[in-house]
Amino acid sequence: MSPVPAAELAAHPFLRGMPDGQVAQLAEVATAAYVPVGHRFFEEGGHARRFWLIRDGHVALDLSVPGQPSLIVETLGAGDMMGVSWLSPPHEWQYGAKALEDTRTFELDGAAVIARCDADPALGYQFFVRLMTVATRRLHSSRIRMLDLYAAPGQTGGR
Amino acid sequence: MTSGYAVPAGYAVPAGYAVPAGYAVPAGYAVPAGYVVESSRAETRDTVTLVLRPGRQPIAAHRPGQFTMLYAFGIGEVPISISGIAAGPELVQTIRAVGAVTRALCAAEPGQHVGVRGPFGTDWGVGVTAGSAGVEPPGTALSDPAGKDLLIVAGGIGLAPLRPALLTALAARERYGRITVLVGSRSPAEIAFTAELDSWREAGADVRVTVDRAEAGWRGNVGVVTQLIGKVDIDPAATVAFICGPEVMMRLTARALSALGIAETDIRVSLERNMRCGIAECGHCQLGTVLLCRDGPVLDYARARPLLAIREL
Numbered sequence: 001m002s003p004v005p006a007a008e009l010a011a012h013p014f015l016r017g018m019p020d021g022q023v024a025q026l027a028e029v030a031t032a033a034y035v036p037v038g039h040r041f042f043e044e045g046g047h048a049r050r051f052w053l054i055r056d057g058h059v060a061l062d063l064s065v066p067g068q069p070s071l072i073v074e075t076l077g078a079g080d081m082m083g084v085s086w087l088s089p090p091h092e093w094q095y096g097a098k099a100l101e102d103t104r105t106f107e108l109d110g111a112a113v114i115a116r117c118d119a120d121p122a123l124g125y126q127f128f129v130r131l132m133t134v135a136t137r138r139l140h141s142s143r144i145r146m147l148d149l150y151a152a153p154g155q156t157g158g159r
Numbered sequence: 160m161t162s163g164y165a166v167p168a169g170y171a172v173p174a175g176y177a178v179p180a181g182y183a184v185p186a187g188y189a190v191p192a193g194y195v196v197e198s199s200r201a202e203t204r205d206t207v208t209l210v211l212r213p214g215r216q217p218i219a220a221h222r223p224g225q226f227t228m229l230y231a232f233g234i235g236e237v238p239i240s241i242s243g244i245a246a247g248p249e250l251v252q253t254i255r256a257v258g259a260v261t262r263a264l265c266a267a268e269p270g271q272h273v274g275v276r277g278p279f280g281t282d283w284g285v286g287v288t289a290g291s292a293g294v295e296p297p298g299t300a301l302s303d304p305a306g307k308d309l310l311i312v313a314g315g316i317g318l319a320p321l322r323p324a325l326l327t328a329l330a331a332r333e334r335y336g337r338i339t340v341l342v343g344s345r346s347p348a349e350i351a352f353t354a355e356l357d358s359w360r361e362a363g364a365d366v367r368v369t370v371d372r373a374e375a376g377w378r379g380n381v382g383v384v385t386q387l388i389g390k391v392d393i394d395p396a397a398t399v400a401f402i403c404g405p406e407v408m409m410r411l412t413a414r415a416l417s418a419l420g421i422a423e424t425d426i427r428v429s430l431e432r433n434m435r436c437g438i439a440e441c442g443h444c445q446l447g448t449v450l451l452c453r454d455g456p457v458l459d460y461a462r463a464r465p466l467l468a469i470r471e472l
Contacts, residue, residue: 077380
Protein backbone atom coordinates (compact mmCIF):
# COMPACT_ATOMS: atom_id res chain seq x y z
CA MET A 1 0.00 0.00 0.00
CA SER A 2 1.12 3.52 -0.69
CA PRO A 3 -0.22 7.06 -0.18
CA VAL A 4 -2.46 8.44 -2.87
CA PRO A 5 -1.82 11.65 -4.79
CA ALA A 6 -5.04 13.67 -4.72
CA ALA A 7 -4.97 14.06 -8.52
CA GLU A 8 -5.08 10.29 -8.98
CA LEU A 9 -7.90 9.91 -6.53
CA ALA A 10 -9.84 12.71 -8.22
CA ALA A 11 -9.77 10.79 -11.50
CA HIS A 12 -11.84 7.97 -10.05
CA PRO A 13 -15.45 8.12 -11.38
CA PHE A 14 -16.86 8.05 -7.85
CA LEU A 15 -15.16 11.35 -7.04
CA ARG A 16 -15.33 12.99 -10.46
CA GLY A 17 -16.37 16.61 -10.12
CA MET A 18 -15.59 16.88 -6.41
CA PRO A 19 -13.71 20.10 -5.54
CA ASP A 20 -9.94 19.63 -5.25
CA GLY A 21 -9.80 20.61 -1.58
CA GLN A 22 -12.33 17.96 -0.66
CA VAL A 23 -10.56 15.27 -2.67
CA ALA A 24 -7.33 16.26 -0.91
CA GLN A 25 -9.00 15.57 2.43
CA LEU A 26 -10.03 12.10 1.30
CA ALA A 27 -6.58 11.44 -0.14
CA GLU A 28 -5.16 11.86 3.36
CA VAL A 29 -7.02 8.74 4.49
CA ALA A 30 -6.64 6.72 1.29
CA THR A 31 -4.03 4.22 0.27
CA ALA A 32 -3.40 2.65 -3.11
CA ALA A 33 -3.56 -1.11 -3.07
CA TYR A 34 -2.92 -3.88 -5.55
CA VAL A 35 -4.29 -7.35 -4.87
CA PRO A 36 -3.79 -10.52 -6.89
CA VAL A 37 -6.57 -12.71 -8.22
CA GLY A 38 -8.07 -14.78 -5.42
CA HIS A 39 -7.45 -12.17 -2.75
CA ARG A 40 -10.36 -11.86 -0.34
CA PHE A 41 -11.08 -8.26 0.60
CA PHE A 42 -13.47 -9.22 3.36
CA GLU A 43 -15.58 -12.06 4.65
CA GLU A 44 -19.30 -12.04 5.22
CA GLY A 45 -19.91 -11.21 8.90
CA GLY A 46 -16.51 -9.59 9.38
CA HIS A 47 -16.01 -6.17 10.95
CA ALA A 48 -16.55 -3.48 8.30
CA ARG A 49 -14.20 -0.53 8.62
CA ARG A 50 -13.17 0.37 5.09
CA PHE A 51 -14.34 0.83 1.55
CA TRP A 52 -12.66 0.68 -1.82
CA LEU A 53 -12.72 2.59 -5.08
CA ILE A 54 -11.84 0.08 -7.79
CA ARG A 55 -9.44 1.40 -10.41
CA ASP A 56 -9.27 -1.75 -12.51
CA GLY A 57 -9.85 -5.43 -12.12
CA HIS A 58 -12.88 -7.50 -11.20
CA VAL A 59 -14.33 -8.30 -7.79
CA ALA A 60 -17.17 -10.65 -6.83
CA LEU A 61 -19.51 -9.97 -3.93
CA ASP A 62 -20.53 -13.35 -2.62
CA LEU A 63 -22.48 -15.24 -0.01
CA SER A 64 -21.20 -18.46 1.46
CA VAL A 65 -23.43 -21.52 1.54
CA PRO A 66 -22.33 -24.51 3.62
CA GLY A 67 -21.27 -27.40 1.44
CA GLN A 68 -21.63 -25.43 -1.77
CA PRO A 69 -19.57 -22.97 -3.76
CA SER A 70 -20.12 -19.34 -2.82
CA LEU A 71 -23.02 -17.61 -4.54
CA ILE A 72 -21.96 -14.54 -6.48
CA VAL A 73 -24.45 -11.77 -5.83
CA GLU A 74 -22.89 -9.17 -8.07
CA THR A 75 -19.57 -8.29 -9.63
CA LEU A 76 -17.87 -4.93 -9.54
CA GLY A 77 -15.13 -3.50 -11.70
CA ALA A 78 -13.28 -0.40 -12.81
CA GLY A 79 -14.96 2.77 -11.63
CA ASP A 80 -17.07 1.10 -8.97
CA MET A 81 -17.21 1.84 -5.25
CA MET A 82 -17.17 -1.25 -3.04
CA GLY A 83 -18.34 -1.55 0.55
CA VAL A 84 -21.05 0.33 2.43
CA SER A 85 -21.44 -1.84 5.56
CA TRP A 86 -18.81 0.25 7.39
CA LEU A 87 -21.27 3.14 7.39
CA SER A 88 -23.93 1.96 9.83
CA PRO A 89 -24.33 -0.48 12.72
CA PRO A 90 -23.67 -3.33 13.17
CA HIS A 91 -20.69 -2.55 10.92
CA GLU A 92 -20.61 -6.10 9.62
CA TRP A 93 -20.02 -7.10 6.03
CA GLN A 94 -23.25 -8.37 4.52
CA TYR A 95 -21.37 -10.18 1.77
CA GLY A 96 -17.86 -11.34 1.12
CA ALA A 97 -15.66 -9.85 -1.60
CA LYS A 98 -13.05 -11.69 -3.63
CA ALA A 99 -10.84 -10.56 -6.47
CA LEU A 100 -11.63 -12.43 -9.70
CA GLU A 101 -8.69 -10.74 -11.40
CA ASP A 102 -5.63 -8.82 -10.31
CA THR A 103 -7.19 -5.63 -9.01
CA ARG A 104 -6.02 -2.11 -8.19
CA THR A 105 -7.96 -0.05 -5.71
CA PHE A 106 -7.94 3.02 -3.54
CA GLU A 107 -8.68 1.88 -0.01
CA LEU A 108 -10.24 4.39 2.39
CA ASP A 109 -10.68 4.28 6.14
CA GLY A 110 -14.40 4.65 6.86
CA ALA A 111 -14.13 6.22 10.31
CA ALA A 112 -11.58 8.75 9.08
CA VAL A 113 -13.82 9.70 6.15
CA ILE A 114 -16.79 10.18 8.49
CA ALA A 115 -14.66 12.36 10.78
CA ARG A 116 -13.74 14.59 7.86
CA CYS A 117 -17.34 14.76 6.68
CA ASP A 118 -18.41 15.79 10.22
CA ALA A 119 -15.78 18.51 10.26
CA ASP A 120 -16.56 19.75 6.75
CA PRO A 121 -20.30 19.49 5.90
CA ALA A 122 -19.63 20.54 2.30
CA LEU A 123 -17.40 17.48 1.93
CA GLY A 124 -20.03 15.40 3.71
CA TYR A 125 -22.69 16.55 1.25
CA GLN A 126 -20.52 15.78 -1.77
CA PHE A 127 -19.53 12.41 -0.40
CA PHE A 128 -23.00 11.26 0.56
CA VAL A 129 -24.62 12.40 -2.68
CA ARG A 130 -22.18 10.08 -4.44
CA LEU A 131 -22.77 7.28 -1.98
CA MET A 132 -26.53 7.68 -2.41
CA THR A 133 -26.16 7.58 -6.17
CA VAL A 134 -24.28 4.28 -5.92
CA ALA A 135 -26.85 2.84 -3.49
CA THR A 136 -29.75 3.94 -5.68
CA ARG A 137 -28.20 2.42 -8.77
CA ARG A 138 -27.58 -0.88 -6.97
CA LEU A 139 -31.14 -0.93 -5.63
CA HIS A 140 -32.48 -0.23 -9.10
CA SER A 141 -30.39 -3.02 -10.59
CA SER A 142 -31.50 -5.46 -7.90
CA ARG A 143 -35.14 -4.67 -8.56
CA ILE A 144 -34.69 -5.22 -12.28
CA ARG A 145 -33.01 -8.56 -11.67
CA MET A 146 -35.90 -9.58 -9.42
CA LEU A 147 -38.23 -9.13 -12.39
CA ASP A 148 -36.48 -12.05 -14.08
CA LEU A 149 -37.01 -10.37 -17.42
CA TYR A 150 -35.28 -12.98 -19.51
CA ALA A 151 -37.62 -15.71 -18.36
CA ALA A 152 -40.39 -14.11 -20.39
CA PRO A 153 -40.71 -14.72 -24.13
CA GLY A 154 -38.21 -12.36 -25.65
CA GLN A 155 -38.31 -13.08 -29.31
CA THR A 156 -40.50 -11.51 -31.92
CA GLY A 157 -43.93 -12.67 -30.87
CA GLY A 158 -42.61 -16.18 -30.26
CA ARG A 159 -45.30 -18.58 -29.18
CA MET B 160 -56.67 -19.11 -51.18
CA THR B 161 -54.97 -15.88 -52.06
CA SER B 162 -55.72 -15.81 -55.75
CA GLY B 163 -55.98 -12.24 -56.94
CA TYR B 164 -54.20 -10.87 -53.87
CA ALA B 165 -52.60 -7.52 -54.63
CA VAL B 166 -49.21 -6.29 -53.55
CA PRO B 167 -49.86 -3.83 -50.70
CA ALA B 168 -49.57 -0.18 -51.59
CA GLY B 169 -46.07 1.15 -51.16
CA TYR B 170 -44.38 -2.24 -51.46
CA ALA B 171 -42.23 -3.24 -54.34
CA VAL B 172 -41.84 -6.77 -55.57
CA PRO B 173 -38.17 -7.73 -55.45
CA ALA B 174 -36.48 -8.10 -58.78
CA GLY B 175 -36.06 -11.61 -59.97
CA TYR B 176 -39.23 -12.97 -58.47
CA ALA B 177 -41.20 -15.48 -60.41
CA VAL B 178 -44.81 -14.96 -59.50
CA PRO B 179 -46.65 -18.30 -59.30
CA ALA B 180 -49.45 -18.73 -61.80
CA GLY B 181 -52.69 -17.36 -60.44
CA TYR B 182 -51.03 -15.22 -57.80
CA ALA B 183 -50.16 -11.56 -57.84
CA VAL B 184 -48.00 -11.84 -54.73
CA PRO B 185 -44.69 -13.68 -54.83
CA ALA B 186 -44.41 -16.94 -52.96
CA GLY B 187 -43.27 -16.37 -49.46
CA TYR B 188 -45.36 -13.31 -48.70
CA ALA B 189 -48.94 -14.53 -48.53
CA VAL B 190 -48.35 -18.22 -49.21
CA PRO B 191 -45.64 -20.04 -47.27
CA ALA B 192 -42.66 -21.19 -49.27
CA GLY B 193 -41.62 -24.75 -48.56
CA TYR B 194 -38.35 -25.16 -46.67
CA VAL B 195 -36.59 -28.23 -45.32
CA VAL B 196 -34.74 -28.34 -42.01
CA GLU B 197 -31.12 -28.89 -42.91
CA SER B 198 -29.71 -28.80 -39.38
CA SER B 199 -30.71 -28.01 -35.85
CA ARG B 200 -28.44 -26.73 -33.09
CA ALA B 201 -29.44 -26.39 -29.45
CA GLU B 202 -28.38 -22.96 -28.22
CA THR B 203 -29.72 -23.32 -24.69
CA ARG B 204 -32.15 -25.48 -22.74
CA ASP B 205 -35.13 -24.06 -24.64
CA THR B 206 -33.66 -22.35 -27.70
CA VAL B 207 -32.74 -23.89 -31.03
CA THR B 208 -31.19 -22.53 -34.21
CA LEU B 209 -32.50 -24.07 -37.41
CA VAL B 210 -30.82 -23.89 -40.78
CA LEU B 211 -33.53 -24.11 -43.42
CA ARG B 212 -32.98 -25.02 -47.05
CA PRO B 213 -35.48 -23.78 -49.63
CA GLY B 214 -37.53 -26.28 -51.56
CA ARG B 215 -38.58 -25.13 -55.00
CA GLN B 216 -38.30 -21.39 -54.46
CA PRO B 217 -36.60 -19.36 -51.73
CA ILE B 218 -38.12 -16.30 -50.16
CA ALA B 219 -36.57 -12.95 -51.06
CA ALA B 220 -33.16 -12.00 -49.69
CA HIS B 221 -33.38 -10.66 -46.17
CA ARG B 222 -31.64 -7.89 -44.27
CA PRO B 223 -30.32 -7.95 -40.68
CA GLY B 224 -33.16 -7.46 -38.23
CA GLN B 225 -36.02 -8.72 -40.36
CA PHE B 226 -38.26 -11.64 -39.41
CA THR B 227 -40.24 -14.36 -41.09
CA MET B 228 -43.48 -16.14 -40.30
CA LEU B 229 -42.49 -19.75 -39.69
CA TYR B 230 -45.18 -22.35 -40.19
CA ALA B 231 -45.20 -25.67 -38.37
CA PHE B 232 -47.61 -27.59 -40.55
CA GLY B 233 -50.75 -28.62 -38.77
CA ILE B 234 -49.96 -26.55 -35.70
CA GLY B 235 -49.59 -22.90 -36.61
CA GLU B 236 -47.48 -19.98 -37.67
CA VAL B 237 -45.31 -17.66 -35.59
CA PRO B 238 -43.05 -14.69 -36.23
CA ILE B 239 -39.39 -15.60 -35.75
CA SER B 240 -36.34 -13.39 -36.06
CA ILE B 241 -33.80 -14.25 -38.70
CA SER B 242 -30.52 -14.89 -36.90
CA GLY B 243 -28.17 -15.48 -39.82
CA ILE B 244 -26.87 -13.44 -42.71
CA ALA B 245 -28.08 -13.80 -46.27
CA ALA B 246 -24.99 -15.57 -47.54
CA GLY B 247 -26.88 -18.13 -49.59
CA PRO B 248 -30.30 -19.61 -50.07
CA GLU B 249 -30.31 -21.05 -46.55
CA LEU B 250 -32.25 -19.31 -43.86
CA VAL B 251 -31.03 -19.31 -40.24
CA GLN B 252 -33.65 -18.82 -37.56
CA THR B 253 -33.37 -19.04 -33.80
CA ILE B 254 -36.46 -20.13 -31.92
CA ARG B 255 -37.28 -20.22 -28.26
CA ALA B 256 -39.80 -22.85 -27.19
CA VAL B 257 -42.51 -20.94 -25.40
CA GLY B 258 -45.69 -22.44 -26.84
CA ALA B 259 -47.14 -25.13 -29.07
CA VAL B 260 -45.83 -23.79 -32.39
CA THR B 261 -42.37 -22.87 -31.18
CA ARG B 262 -42.03 -26.18 -29.33
CA ALA B 263 -42.83 -27.98 -32.59
CA LEU B 264 -40.31 -25.87 -34.50
CA CYS B 265 -37.64 -26.42 -31.86
CA ALA B 266 -38.24 -30.15 -32.10
CA ALA B 267 -38.02 -30.17 -35.90
CA GLU B 268 -35.43 -32.62 -37.17
CA PRO B 269 -33.33 -32.55 -40.33
CA GLY B 270 -35.46 -33.42 -43.32
CA GLN B 271 -38.66 -32.08 -41.82
CA HIS B 272 -40.66 -29.57 -43.83
CA VAL B 273 -41.70 -26.13 -42.58
CA GLY B 274 -43.35 -23.16 -44.25
CA VAL B 275 -41.77 -19.72 -44.46
CA ARG B 276 -43.30 -16.35 -45.31
CA GLY B 277 -41.27 -13.18 -45.50
CA PRO B 278 -38.88 -11.61 -44.97
CA PHE B 279 -40.87 -8.89 -43.29
CA GLY B 280 -40.31 -5.59 -41.61
CA THR B 281 -37.56 -3.07 -41.16
CA ASP B 282 -33.92 -3.83 -40.45
CA TRP B 283 -31.05 -2.48 -38.35
CA GLY B 284 -29.65 -0.60 -41.33
CA VAL B 285 -26.27 -2.30 -41.19
CA GLY B 286 -24.90 -2.96 -44.63
CA VAL B 287 -28.05 -1.64 -46.23
CA THR B 288 -27.39 0.42 -49.31
CA ALA B 289 -29.54 1.70 -52.11
CA GLY B 290 -30.82 -1.22 -54.07
CA SER B 291 -30.50 -3.75 -51.25
CA ALA B 292 -32.55 -6.85 -51.73
CA GLY B 293 -35.95 -7.30 -50.22
CA VAL B 294 -39.20 -5.46 -49.91
CA GLU B 295 -38.71 -1.95 -48.63
CA PRO B 296 -41.59 -0.47 -46.64
CA PRO B 297 -41.98 3.18 -47.56
CA GLY B 298 -40.47 5.76 -45.28
CA THR B 299 -39.16 3.39 -42.63
CA ALA B 300 -35.62 2.59 -43.73
CA LEU B 301 -32.84 3.28 -41.23
CA SER B 302 -29.54 4.38 -42.66
CA ASP B 303 -26.32 2.40 -42.60
CA PRO B 304 -24.21 3.76 -39.69
CA ALA B 305 -21.01 3.57 -41.74
CA GLY B 306 -18.10 5.25 -39.98
CA LYS B 307 -19.86 5.16 -36.62
CA ASP B 308 -19.15 3.08 -33.54
CA LEU B 309 -21.69 0.30 -33.10
CA LEU B 310 -22.98 -0.53 -29.65
CA ILE B 311 -25.06 -3.71 -29.68
CA VAL B 312 -26.97 -4.48 -26.48
CA ALA B 313 -28.80 -7.79 -26.25
CA GLY B 314 -30.98 -9.24 -23.55
CA GLY B 315 -31.60 -12.99 -23.56
CA ILE B 316 -32.83 -14.32 -26.89
CA GLY B 317 -32.73 -10.73 -28.17
CA LEU B 318 -29.23 -11.59 -29.34
CA ALA B 319 -30.76 -13.61 -32.21
CA PRO B 320 -32.02 -10.72 -34.38
CA LEU B 321 -28.88 -8.73 -33.55
CA ARG B 322 -26.55 -11.48 -34.68
CA PRO B 323 -26.96 -10.82 -38.43
CA ALA B 324 -26.27 -7.13 -37.86
CA LEU B 325 -23.11 -8.01 -35.95
CA LEU B 326 -21.95 -10.57 -38.52
CA THR B 327 -22.58 -8.11 -41.34
CA ALA B 328 -20.60 -5.40 -39.56
CA LEU B 329 -17.74 -7.77 -38.74
CA ALA B 330 -17.61 -8.90 -42.36
CA ALA B 331 -17.04 -5.26 -43.35
CA ARG B 332 -14.99 -4.37 -40.30
CA GLU B 333 -13.29 -1.34 -41.86
CA ARG B 334 -16.68 0.19 -42.61
CA TYR B 335 -17.44 0.84 -38.92
CA GLY B 336 -15.64 2.23 -35.89
CA ARG B 337 -15.55 0.34 -32.61
CA ILE B 338 -17.97 -2.55 -32.33
CA THR B 339 -19.09 -3.33 -28.81
CA VAL B 340 -21.48 -6.12 -27.88
CA LEU B 341 -23.08 -6.22 -24.43
CA VAL B 342 -25.04 -9.33 -23.63
CA GLY B 343 -27.31 -9.82 -20.64
CA SER B 344 -28.60 -13.25 -19.77
CA ARG B 345 -30.57 -14.91 -17.03
CA SER B 346 -27.76 -17.37 -16.27
CA PRO B 347 -24.58 -18.64 -17.93
CA ALA B 348 -26.44 -21.68 -19.26
CA GLU B 349 -28.93 -19.47 -21.05
CA ILE B 350 -26.49 -17.40 -23.09
CA ALA B 351 -27.21 -17.99 -26.77
CA PHE B 352 -24.42 -18.35 -29.34
CA THR B 353 -21.80 -18.97 -26.63
CA ALA B 354 -19.67 -20.91 -29.09
CA GLU B 355 -19.33 -17.80 -31.23
CA LEU B 356 -18.46 -15.16 -28.64
CA ASP B 357 -14.71 -15.69 -28.95
CA SER B 358 -14.85 -15.62 -32.75
CA TRP B 359 -16.65 -12.28 -32.57
CA ARG B 360 -13.88 -11.01 -30.31
CA GLU B 361 -11.23 -12.28 -32.72
CA ALA B 362 -13.04 -10.53 -35.55
CA GLY B 363 -12.70 -7.22 -33.77
CA ALA B 364 -15.66 -6.82 -31.44
CA ASP B 365 -15.44 -6.00 -27.74
CA VAL B 366 -17.87 -8.59 -26.37
CA ARG B 367 -18.95 -8.48 -22.74
CA VAL B 368 -21.45 -10.71 -21.02
CA THR B 369 -23.28 -10.38 -17.74
CA VAL B 370 -25.76 -12.69 -16.04
CA ASP B 371 -28.50 -12.09 -13.52
CA ARG B 372 -27.70 -15.28 -11.64
CA ALA B 373 -24.27 -16.82 -11.58
CA GLU B 374 -23.65 -20.55 -11.43
CA ALA B 375 -20.73 -22.38 -9.91
CA GLY B 376 -17.60 -21.74 -11.91
CA TRP B 377 -18.83 -18.57 -13.59
CA ARG B 378 -15.98 -16.03 -13.66
CA GLY B 379 -17.72 -13.29 -15.60
CA ASN B 380 -19.92 -10.35 -14.72
CA VAL B 381 -23.00 -10.62 -12.53
CA GLY B 382 -25.56 -7.82 -12.76
CA VAL B 383 -27.95 -6.18 -15.18
CA VAL B 384 -26.82 -5.42 -18.69
CA THR B 385 -27.13 -1.66 -18.20
CA GLN B 386 -24.28 -1.86 -15.68
CA LEU B 387 -21.98 -2.85 -18.52
CA ILE B 388 -22.71 0.41 -20.28
CA GLY B 389 -20.72 2.26 -17.64
CA LYS B 390 -17.75 -0.05 -18.22
CA VAL B 391 -17.21 0.66 -21.89
CA ASP B 392 -15.81 3.70 -23.57
CA ILE B 393 -18.63 5.36 -25.48
CA ASP B 394 -18.40 8.46 -27.65
CA PRO B 395 -22.06 9.54 -27.70
CA ALA B 396 -21.74 11.65 -30.84
CA ALA B 397 -20.14 8.82 -32.79
CA THR B 398 -22.23 5.89 -31.60
CA VAL B 399 -25.25 4.14 -33.03
CA ALA B 400 -26.84 1.63 -30.65
CA PHE B 401 -28.93 -1.43 -31.47
CA ILE B 402 -30.97 -2.90 -28.63
CA CYS B 403 -33.06 -6.05 -28.53
CA GLY B 404 -34.47 -7.93 -25.57
CA PRO B 405 -37.42 -7.77 -23.22
CA GLU B 406 -39.21 -4.46 -23.62
CA VAL B 407 -38.39 -3.25 -20.10
CA MET B 408 -34.73 -4.03 -20.68
CA MET B 409 -34.78 -2.10 -23.97
CA ARG B 410 -36.46 0.89 -22.37
CA LEU B 411 -33.97 1.03 -19.50
CA THR B 412 -31.03 0.57 -21.84
CA ALA B 413 -32.25 3.22 -24.27
CA ARG B 414 -32.82 5.58 -21.37
CA ALA B 415 -29.28 4.98 -20.07
CA LEU B 416 -27.78 5.55 -23.50
CA SER B 417 -29.85 8.66 -24.04
CA ALA B 418 -28.63 9.97 -20.66
CA LEU B 419 -25.06 9.48 -21.91
CA GLY B 420 -25.84 11.79 -24.79
CA ILE B 421 -26.57 9.40 -27.65
CA ALA B 422 -29.28 10.93 -29.84
CA GLU B 423 -32.60 9.08 -29.75
CA THR B 424 -32.45 8.82 -33.53
CA ASP B 425 -29.17 6.90 -33.11
CA ILE B 426 -30.69 4.36 -30.75
CA ARG B 427 -32.53 1.56 -32.55
CA VAL B 428 -34.77 -0.93 -30.82
CA SER B 429 -36.58 -4.03 -32.05
CA LEU B 430 -40.17 -4.20 -30.88
CA GLU B 431 -42.55 -7.10 -30.95
CA ARG B 432 -46.28 -7.40 -30.93
CA ASN B 433 -48.63 -10.00 -32.24
CA MET B 434 -47.36 -10.23 -35.81
CA ARG B 435 -49.72 -12.26 -38.00
CA CYS B 436 -50.05 -11.27 -41.66
CA GLY B 437 -46.62 -9.68 -42.05
CA ILE B 438 -47.87 -7.21 -44.65
CA ALA B 439 -49.70 -4.63 -42.52
CA GLU B 440 -53.14 -5.82 -43.46
CA CYS B 441 -54.58 -7.53 -40.38
CA GLY B 442 -53.70 -4.98 -37.69
CA HIS B 443 -52.79 -7.51 -35.00
CA CYS B 444 -49.37 -5.94 -34.50
CA GLN B 445 -50.62 -2.40 -34.18
CA LEU B 446 -48.82 -0.27 -31.60
CA GLY B 447 -50.36 3.19 -31.64
CA THR B 448 -50.08 4.45 -35.19
CA VAL B 449 -47.46 1.87 -36.07
CA LEU B 450 -47.98 -1.54 -37.63
CA LEU B 451 -44.89 -3.32 -36.40
CA CYS B 452 -44.79 -6.04 -39.04
CA ARG B 453 -44.26 -3.32 -41.64
CA ASP B 454 -43.01 -0.22 -39.79
CA GLY B 455 -41.00 -2.35 -37.34
CA PRO B 456 -39.70 -4.42 -35.78
CA VAL B 457 -36.73 -2.04 -35.84
CA LEU B 458 -37.55 1.56 -34.98
CA ASP B 459 -35.41 4.38 -33.75
CA TYR B 460 -35.98 5.32 -30.13
CA ALA B 461 -37.26 8.78 -31.02
CA ARG B 462 -40.20 7.01 -32.66
CA ALA B 463 -40.47 4.14 -30.19
CA ARG B 464 -40.18 6.04 -26.91
CA PRO B 465 -43.63 7.64 -26.92
CA LEU B 466 -45.17 4.29 -27.83
CA LEU B 467 -43.42 2.50 -25.01
CA ALA B 468 -44.54 5.06 -22.46
CA ILE B 469 -48.27 4.56 -23.03
CA ARG B 470 -49.79 2.28 -20.43
CA GLU B 471 -52.47 0.90 -22.74
CA LEU B 472 -53.15 1.25 -26.44
